[in-house]
Amino acid sequence: MAKALTLKELSKKEVLISPGHRMCAGCGAPTVVKMVLLASDYPIIAANATGCLEVSTCISDYTAWKIPWIHNAFENAAATISGVETMYRSLKKQGKIDKEIKFIAFGGDGGTYDIGIQSLSGAMERGHDMLYICYDNEAYMNTGIQRSSATPYGADTTTRPAGSVVPGKTEQRKNLTKIMAAHNIPFAAQASPSHWSDLVKKVRKALDITGPKFMNIISPCNRGWRSRTDDSILLSRLAVETCFWPLYEIENGITKITVKPKEKKPVIDFLKPQGRFKHLFKPENEALLAGIQADIDREWERLQKEEACFAS
Amino acid sequence: MAQVVAVTGNEAVANALRQVNPDVCAVYPITPQTEMMQRFANFVSNGNVKTELILVESEHSSMSACVGASAAGGRVVTATSSQGLALMYEILYIASGTRLPIIMPVVNRALSAPLNIHGDHSDAMGARDTGWIQLWSENAQEAYDNTIQAFRIAEHMDIRLPAMVCLDGFIISHSIERIEYLEDEEVKKFVGEFKPLNPLLDIGHPVSYGPLILTDYYMEYRKAQDEIASKVSGIVLKVAADFEKMSGRKYGLFETYRLDDAEIGLIILNSAAGTSKDVVDEFRDRGIKAGLLKPRLYRPFPFMETGEALKHLKAVCVLDRADAFGGSYGPVFLDIATSLYPYKEKPVLINKIYGLGGRDYLPEHAELVLSELAGIAKTGSVRSYKEYIGVRE
Numbered sequence: 001m002a003k004a005l006t007l008k009e010l011s012k013k014e015v016l017i018s019p020g021h022r023m024c025a026g027c028g029a030p031t032v033v034k035m036v037l038l039a040s041d042y043p044i045i046a047a048n049a050t051g052c053l054e055v056s057t058c059i060s061d062y063t064a065w066k067i068p069w070i071h072n073a074f075e076n077a078a079a080t081i082s083g084v085e086t087m088y089r090s091l092k093k094q095g096k097i098d099k100e101i102k103f104i105a106f107g108g109d110g111g112t113y114d115i116g117i118q119s120l121s122g123a124m125e126r127g128h129d130m131l132y133i134c135y136d137n138e139a140y141m142n143t144g145i146q147r148s149s150a151t152p153y154g155a156d157t158t159t160r161p162a163g164s165v166v167p168g169k170t171e172q173r174k175n176l177t178k179i180m181a182a183h184n185i186p187f188a189a190q191a192s193p194s195h196w197s198d199l200v201k202k203v204r205k206a207l208d209i210t211g212p213k214f215m216n217i218i219s220p221c222n223r224g225w226r227s228r229t230d231d232s233i234l235l236s237r238l239a240v241e242t243c244f245w246p247l248y249e250i251e252n253g254i255t256k257i258t259v260k261p262k263e264k265k266p267v268i269d270f271l272k273p274q275g276r277f278k279h280l281f282k283p284e285n286e287a288l289l290a291g292i293q294a295d296i297d298r299e300w301e302r303l304q305k306e307e308a309c310f311a312s
Numbered sequence: 313m314a315q316v317v318a319v320t321g322n323e324a325v326a327n328a329l330r331q332v333n334p335d336v337c338a339v340y341p342i343t344p345q346t347e348m349m350q351r352f353a354n355f356v357s358n359g360n361v362k363t364e365l366i367l368v369e370s371e372h373s374s375m376s377a378c379v380g381a382s383a384a385g386g387r388v389v390t391a392t393s394s395q396g397l398a399l400m401y402e403i404l405y406i407a408s409g410t411r412l413p414i415i416m417p418v419v420n421r422a423l424s425a426p427l428n429i430h431g432d433h434s435d436a437m438g439a440r441d442t443g444w445i446q447l448w449s450e451n452a453q454e455a456y457d458n459t460i461q462a463f464r465i466a467e468h469m470d471i472r473l474p475a476m477v478c479l480d481g482f483i484i485s486h487s488i489e490r491i492e493y494l495e496d497e498e499v500k501k502f503v504g505e506f507k508p509l510n511p512l513l514d515i516g517h518p519v520s521y522g523p524l525i526l527t528d529y530y531m532e533y534r535k536a537q538d539e540i541a542s543k544v545s546g547i548v549l550k551v552a553a554d555f556e557k558m559s560g561r562k563y564g565l566f567e568t569y570r571l572d573d574a575e576i577g578l579i580i581l582n583s584a585a586g587t588s589k590d591v592v593d594e595f596r597d598r599g600i601k602a603g604l605l606k607p608r609l610y611r612p613f614p615f616m617e618t619g620e621a622l623k624h625l626k627a628v629c630v631l632d633r634a635d636a637f638g639g640s641y642g643p644v645f646l647d648i649a650t651s652l653y654p655y656k657e658k659p660v661l662i663n664k665i666y667g668l669g670g671r672d673y674l675p676e677h678a679e680l681v682l683s684e685l686a687g688i689a690k691t692g693s694v695r696s697y698k699e700y701i702g703v704r705e
Contacts, residue, residue: 043515045384045512045513045515047380048522054522054524055524058520058522058523058524059523059524059525059526060523060524060525060529061523061529063520063523065518065520066518067515067518068512068513068514068515068518068519068520069518069519069520069521070379070380070383070512070520070521070522071520071521071522071523072376072379072380072403072406072521072522073376073402073403073406075372076372076373076376076403079368079372079373079376079377079380080376080377080379080380081380082366082368082373082377082380083336083338083366083376083377083378083379083380083381083382083383083384083388084380084381084383084384084512084513085380086336086338086364086366086377086381087335087336087364087380087381087382087384087385087386087388087513088384088513089364090335090336090362090363090364090386091335091384091385091386091513093362093364094335094362097513099515101513101515118369118370118372118373119369119370119372119373119376121369122368122369122370122373123373125369126366126367126368
């Protein structure tokens with residue numbers, strides 16, 4: 001078990017995604033990647049699904065990645081890293097390589113919840129020693145804020161715009177963390193860049209476990225969320241404090257809520273600063289807001305009961 | 313000492329893969345390829361190979377995993393047919409554009425709809441312009457020999473491109489033929505140790521694979537890929553010469569059969585070439601100067617050499633086991649026509665579509681076509697430039 005790292009220790013480690021990449025100012029994703037790579041004591045090889053992170057970090061002839069990195073296509077980061085990991089196992093068995101290396105795939109919610117879910121499910125079921133990290137910014141941000149199955153109810157997107165008859169997205173988001181946990185993998189968790197210590201701890205735990213691991217990390221996008229450029233940590237914290245994005249882990253089937261808000265804030269605290277939910281605050285949409293709160297309360301309740309099942 | 317065996321085409325190729333002993337194989341079952349990979353999986357389960365298998369959930373993932381494994385730095389194989397190849401389509405371009413020497417036997421099968429599991433060339437023809445090398449095989453022996461040679465060709469440091477080895481579904485994959493196996497040691501020596509190039513697993517020298525390249529340099533990369541393609545035929549011939557020294561079996565860019573002094577000729581890929589050669593012999597016996605050309609390296613297509621081999625004929629029929637809808641003619645016809653375009657004096661070209669979805673190609677079909685060509689050679693008049701043969705009216 002890797003020991004927990006203090007902020008001081010983390011600050012001394014080499015940052016493996018270099019500045020100068022072309023992600024938007026205030027984007028959550030590079031912060032997430034930086035934290036994930038800082039967390040590891042092992043050398044990492046990463047695969048990256050097509051998306052914001054990929055197109056902005058490796059524009060030929062420049063790369064922001066100081067680790068070996070491969071981008072293949074949109075829907076296949078999991079299959080791609082499973083190939084890299086298998087070659088590693090093969091060459092290690094043959095005595096052609098002796099170093100301990102860990103394998104991580106990064107994908108956005110479009111490349112993970114939607115088009116990449118088959119490839120991800122297959123890789124998890126096959127038991128590769130890999131960590132899949134979804135940076136979830138809740139829509140297809142790279143192509144211009146289109147609705148995905150991670151987009152929350154009521155959000156305004158360019159393919160489900162809030163109009164006079166349609167109040168934004170009319171469906172619930174998919175609970176991908178639960179779906180991944182249902183693969184009976186040894187570790188599935190949710191994290192947030194606002195809670196760096198929790199995030200780093202989960203990555204370190206995941207990398208020490210042999211087998212397939214999944215982490216879903218909320219990643220604010222000020223362009224798509226219609227929020228202030230400097231609000232990404234604030235918003236990801238509000239997501240946790242309102243229980244919109246609970247921080248928990250499921251290790252070997254046992255659920256543990258890792259960060260419990262001292263006082264659960266109303267979801268409107270999270271929704272209000274974001275332009276994508278602006279229309280929900282019109283008087284005629286009061287019921288929709290109440291519905292969103294009810295959904296969050298129910299899921300938070302369910303998660304606490306799930307945790308209680310395993311409490312000793 | 314060569315070992316003479318009676319095996320199916322699938323078994324022969326599986327044995328070639330065992331002898332090459334790749335590091336990783338990612339594969340998904342599809343008829344008629346399945347038997348090949350079942351046999352290979354048996355080798356894995358019984359410790360006959362060092363290969364790590366990835367039993368993926370789709371062909372899209374098998375090609376995706378192959379890209380990852382190959383970039384990681386080792387020898388990688390997969391195999392597929394038909395819908396499976398179609399599902400890989402997106403990643404085929406990524407494998408070739410990334411210059412990864414992945415080897416893939418393709419057991420040729422028709423494409424849906426309507427659904428059909430039998431042999432035709434629609435699958436590999438749809439992938440002919442994906443940047444992969446394609447070697448086509450008449451019988452189990454050629455499929456076995458091509459598979460072994462494909463590794464040397466694809467992994468050549470001047471090329472580093474993926475390669476498909478095509479063989480006809482059921483007709484070759486499931487028929488038992490007499491073939492000669494090389495010794496394990498001979499094959500091992502022939503393909504040699506895999507030489508990694510910028511492997512991901514070299515963590516001391518981190519590399520980035522799969523960059524974004526926009527309007528500034530994309531075209532230069534494409535041009536470079538085209539230039540590499542032009543080197544393939546030379547390497548194919550060199551590898552074939554080495555292979556002949558070891559096996560006594562001669563291979564080229566294509567096979568010509570009684571073509572040098574021929575006046576009429578057939579162009580035909582894969583298993584149907586065998587049937588056609590018998591009929592060419594019958595016409596020769598009757599004093600008609602018939603010949604045949606069977607493409608082997610179909611991609612990159614050796615236009616110059618093919619044109620040179622055919623230019624003296626009076627009439628030629630290209631037989632296509634696939635159609636190119638909307639392209640007026642079958643795919644092989646289009647390439648043959650292109651190869652003859654530079655010549656002032658050239659044969660009359662006609663196109664027949666045959667054998668789709670596993671429809672039998674019979675000696676009488678070759679007879680009818682050769683008789684028609686003899687007529688064209690004599691009169692110069694063409695009844696029809698393209699038609700389906702062996703089909704209900």
